Amino acid sequence: MSLSLALDSALSGLMAAQRQTAVLSRNVANANTPGYTSKTVALQSQITGGEGSGVHISGISRTVDASLQRDSRRESGLTAELQTKAAQLKAFTDYLGQPNDEQNVSSQITKLMNAFQRLSDSPNDPTVQQSVVGAAQNVVQSLNSASDQIQTQRQNADSGIADSVATVNQTLDDLANLNKQISQRSDGNQDTTDLQDQRDQKLDTLAKQLGITYFTRDHGDVVVLTSGGTMLVDGDTVHHLAFSPTTQVTASQQYTPGGPGLGGVTVNGLDISPGSGYPGSINSGQLAAQFQLRDQIFPQAQAQLDEIASTLADSFQSQDASVGPGMSGLFTDNGAAHDRTDPAQVTGLAGRIAVNTLVVPEDGGDLWRLRTGLYAAGPGAPGDATQIAAFQAVFTQSVSFNSAAGLASSGKIGDYASSFVGFQGTQRAALDDRSQYQAAISGAIDTQRANVEGVNVDDEMQKMLLLEQSYAASAKVIQAVSDMMDSLLAIGK
Numbered sequence: 001m002s003l004s005l006a007l008d009s010a011l012s013g014l015m016a017a018q019r020q021t022a023v024l025s026r027n028v029a030n031a032n033t034p035g036y037t038s039k040t041v042a043l044q045s046q047i048t049g050g051e052g053s054g055v056h057i058s059g060i061s062r063t064v065d066a067s068l069q070r071d072s073r074r075e076s077g078l079t080a081e082l083q084t085k086a087a088q089l090k091a092f093t094d095y096l097g098q099p100n101d102e103q104n105v106s107s108q109i110t111k112l113m114n115a116f117q118r119l120s121d122s123p124n125d126p127t128v129q130q131s132v133v134g135a136a137q138n139v140v141q142s143l144n145s146a147s148d149q150i151q152t153q154r155q156n157a158d159s160g161i162a163d164s165v166a167t168v169n170q171t172l173d174d175l176a177n178l179n180k181q182i183s184q185r186s187d188g189n190q191d192t193t194d195l196q197d198q199r200d201q202k203l204d205t206l207a208k209q210l211g212i213t214y215f216t217r218d219h220g221d222v223v224v225l226t227s228g229g230t231m232l233v234d235g236d237t238v239h240h241l242a243f244s245p246t247t248q249v250t251a252s253q254q255y256t257p258g259g260p261g262l263g264g265v266t267v268n269g270l271d272i273s274p275g276s277g278y279p280g281s282i283n284s285g286q287l288a289a290q291f292q293l294r295d296q297i298f299p300q301a302q303a304q305l306d307e308i309a310s311t312l313a314d315s316f317q318s319q320d321a322s323v324g325p326g327m328s329g330l331f332t333d334n335g336a337a338h339d340r341t342d343p344a345q346v347t348g349l350a351g352r353i354a355v356n357t358l359v360v361p362e363d364g365g366d367l368w369r370l371r372t373g374l375y376a377a378g379p380g381a382p383g384d385a386t387q388i389a390a391f392q393a394v395f396t397q398s399v400s401f402n403s404a405a406g407l408a409s410s411g412k413i414g415d416y417a418s419s420f421v422g423f424q425g426t427q428r429a430a431l432d433d434r435s436q437y438q439a440a441i442s443g444a445i446d447t448q449r450a451n452v453e454g455v456n457v458d459d460e461m462q463k464m465l466l467l468e469q470s471y472a473a474s475a476k477v478i479q480a481v482s483d484m485m486d487s488l489l490a491i492g493k
Contacts, residue, residue: 228280
């Protein structure tokens with residue numbers, strides 16, 4: 001080997017050691033930086049004129065595990081979905097309380113039943129009659145309030161969809177911008193590893209909002225699609241999500257693909273909402289959770305609540321001997337009679353049900369109508385409890401319920417109301433358990449991913465010691481070549 005070739009080899013070793021030292025220092029400095037992956041300098045033997053002439057840096061690579069990344073993003077999306085549903089259902093069940101809690105509809109129906117029992121013992125007592133009216137008003141208040149709470153939660157879910165869409169669109173823009181930078185730097189053989197770290201963080205963010213799939217092209221840019229195959233990012237081209245939020249959600253409003261009502265999420269005019277029927281629709285993440293809350297979970301709760309309200313209104317109408325066609329009973333639909341056979345009248349009734357003003361003294365009504373029937377011509381015999389007994393039968397008779405609401409298809413009204421409260425609590429507890437279990441799975445994968453991709457400071461410092469030795473060896477070679485050159489020059493003199 002010539003002295004010049006030896007010098008070139010030693011110098012290339014010094015340059016490689018300097019670059020490796022810089023990268024190791026960068027690793028150590030970013031050991032606690034979220035999303036940072038450990039970087040490694042790739043070395044390659046340098047050949048000049050068919051002979052080895054040292055080493056050159058072929059690039060800088062990241063320590064990543066593509067399989068772990070995909071698993072992490074998939075599981076984090078499922079975790080975000082379950083946690084979102086559990087959190088919003090918790091707010092609703094905290095409001096409802098337990099079946100025996102004072103404020104819920106089950107307890108209020110029991111109190112109304114007990115008030116009628118007392119009335120049967122003292123049918124002409126104004127104080128007892130007033131207690132029945134008060135109990136009926138409390139039932140109405142609990143139904144109205146629970147219905148309002150459901151609409152509030154649906155409104156929150158609708159707003160949550162809008163927030164998620166805004167987050168997704170901003171993330172897609174960031175991904176496209178990073179794609180552009182990475183592609184440009186890759187063409188110039190520049191280091192893109194930190195930009196790739198940033199892009200991975202954006203993919204992590206996106207995966208929590210909706211299920212995604214992706215792949216990387218030759219120039220380093222990533223193509224992102226929904227898990228169903230809808231294109232979101234292609235190089236630096238973005239296909240944004242579109243969504244029109246609803247100002248105020250009501251019980252009668254539903255999501256209908258391509259029709260009026262609550263809005264869906266579209267991409268280039270294609271509806272990819274859960275429930276749209278499109279094969280590539282959104283199927284996981286916070287977006288999927290918000291749609292399920294708005295269009296499935298809380299509408300089901302509304303349907304169950306409406307069954308309670310409808311049964312009360314219909315039963316008191318049918319058990320009142322003074323009620324004729326088109327007349328309302330003790331409970332009304334905003335003052336009107338109720339037809340339980342008409343689904344349109346049942347939907348949202350819990351938010352509209354009211355106590356008939358004919359028995360409310362403050363509204364000009366008469367308390368004695370609770371004893372005689374609401375439309376009786378006069379007070380009748382003071383001790384006659386025949387009509388009261390008919391009203392009491394509302395609480396003891398078995399009636400039919402719409403099984404589509406998700407509870408029993410028949411039973412007593414009080415039992416159904418208790419089942420409603422219990423069903424919501426059980427559903428919430430199940431979601432809590434599932435979300436905690438899923439969070440544990442996601443956390444374990446994230447930990448494994450961090451162990452693989454993150455920086456181990458001890459390992460980096462050991463590598464630094466080896467580089468120090470390599471640097472010293474190259475320096476000695478240079479010094480030896482220098483001494484040899486000096487000797488040659490001295491001989492020449």
